[in-house]
Amino acid sequence: MKVVVLAGGISTERDVSLISGKLIYQAMKRLGHQAVLLDVYLGMERDDIDGIFESEEDFAADIADIREINPDISEVKARRKDGGKCYFGPNVIRICQMADAVFLGLHGEDGENGRLQAAFDLLGIRYTGTDYVSSALAMDKALAKELFAANGIPTPAGAVLKKGQAYSADVPYPRVVKVCKGGSSIGVYIVKDEAEYDAALKAAFGYGDEVLVEQYIRGRELTCCVLEGKALPIVEIAPKEGFYDYKNKYQAGSTVEICPAPVGPEITRRVQEISEQVFRVLRLKKYARMDFMLDEQDNPYCLEANTLPGMTPTSLIPQEAAAVGIGYDQLCQKIIDMAFED
Ligand SMILES: Nc1ncnc2c1ncn2[C@@H]1O[C@H](COP(=O)(O)OP(=O)(O)O)[C@@H](O)[C@H]1O
Numbered sequence: 454m455k456v457v458v459l460a461g462g463i464s465t466e467r468d469v470s471l472i473s474g475k476l477i478y479q480a481m482k483r484l485g486h487q488a489v490l491l492d493v494y495l496g497m498e499r500d501d502i503d504g505i506f507e508s509e510e511d512f513a514a515d516i517a518d519i520r521e522i523n524p525d526i527s528e529v530k531a532r533r534k535d536g537g538k539c540y541f542g543p544n545v546i547r548i549c550q551m552a553d554a555v556f557l558g559l560h561g562e563d564g565e566n567g568r569l570q571a572a573f574d575l576l577g578i579r580y581t582g583t584d585y586v587s588s589a590l591a592m593d594k595a596l597a598k599e600l601f602a603a604n605g606i607p608t609p610a611g612a613v614l615k616k617g618q619a620y621s622a623d624v625p626y627p628r629v630v631k632v633c634k635g636g637s638s639i640g641v642y643i644v645k646d647e648a649e650y651d652a653a654l655k656a657a658f659g660y661g662d663e664v665l666v667e668q669y670i671r672g673r674e675l676t677c678c679v680l681e682g683k684a685l686p687i688v689e690i691a692p693k694e695g696f697y698d699y700k701n702k703y704q705a706g707s708t709v710e711i712c713p714a715p716v717g718p719e720i721t722r723r724v725q726e727i728s729e730q731v732f733r734v735l736r737l738k739k740y741a742r743m744d745f746m747l748d749e750q751d752n753p754y755c756l757e758a759n760t761l762p763g764m765t766p767t768s769l770i771p772q773e774a775a776a777v778g779i780g781y782d783q784l785c786q787k788i789i790d791m792a793f794e795d
């Protein structure tokens with residue numbers, strides 16, 4: 454099968470996406486597919502595009518390991534010779550249209566917020582993961598929380614602030630401040646007083662025009678993937694220091710992930726049930742990963758749903774799949790196969 458693995462882009466999660474993309478691309482090749490790894494924003498300029506799927510080249514050769522800090526997007530934008538007015542880089546649409554399916558290794562706003570999915574629907578390009586409506590619902594944490602509340606899904610109390618409006622929020626300290634349409638914990642701050650709150654708001658508004666101020670849930674962190682409507686075993690995430698921020702997410706060894714989570718059958722079942730409910734409420738399809746906090750009284754709170762969850766060496770969905778005997782390559786094949794089911 455001809456498969457494009459689409460990664461990169463210009464979201465704050467660019468580097469994470471490139472690592473996901475590299476691993477997925479290598480899996481596709483091991484599975485015997487004719488695979489091309491393509492940066493959605495930088496594209497590919499060369500003379501042999503028509504024969505690109507027959508190329509013996511290693512398209513992942515230049516992808517470096519993930520750094521501790523998120524990437525400089527202005528530097529990436531400056532690399533587009535055509536000025537970058539169109540999000541899709543040179544030949545991206547053409548190569549994607551030549552493929553049987555596009556494996557989305559993208560993370561963050563463009564790529565995960567539904568706009569790319571809607572464009573691909575109109576361009577006749579088959580892609581992995583959920584559709585454009587559910588992508589948009591899940592990417593907007595404020596909107597998702599409204600749907601959680603309306604459907605009895607437990608989620609931390611919170612308020613949405615818009616840039617330029619009053620910044621008071623009726624949420625006790627410590628609070629969590631997070632940009633509404635973010636990911637990888639970029640633009641997420643845990644604050645203990647007014648001074649930290651003001652600084653966090655300023656920083657969060659640097660990433661987007663809407664910010665969520667949430668009740669901080671002290672306790673354990675859990676996550677649960679849903680594959681075709683059914684929950685996988687859950688994972689407990691225990692960072693060795695601090696919370697599950699960008700560094701703790703992607704630096705190997707900085708967080709202990711335990712799967713299945715040692716929380717007993719009752720909490721496991723409850724978190725799995727809520728995850729399946731979130732999947733239905735947000736109209737999700739194919740697969741997604743829900744993030745949770747479990748408070749000191751063992752009450753779970755859903756933080757968010759991720760529609761294109763990470764596929765890096767430290768990522769969680771591969772660990773959950775492994776717990777039911779599905780290896781990385783098999784998981785990638787399953788995700789591709791689901792792209793052919795309507
Ligand atoms: N209300 C909260 N209480 C406690 N910790 C939180 C809360 N919200 C977020 N966090 C911490 O911040 C991390 C990132 O938040 P999350 O809402 O999942 O956004 P992202 O899309 O960046 O993953 C979580 O994995 C968790 O460690």
Ligand SMILES: [Mg+2]
Binds near residue numbers: 638757
């Ligand atoms: Mg999260």
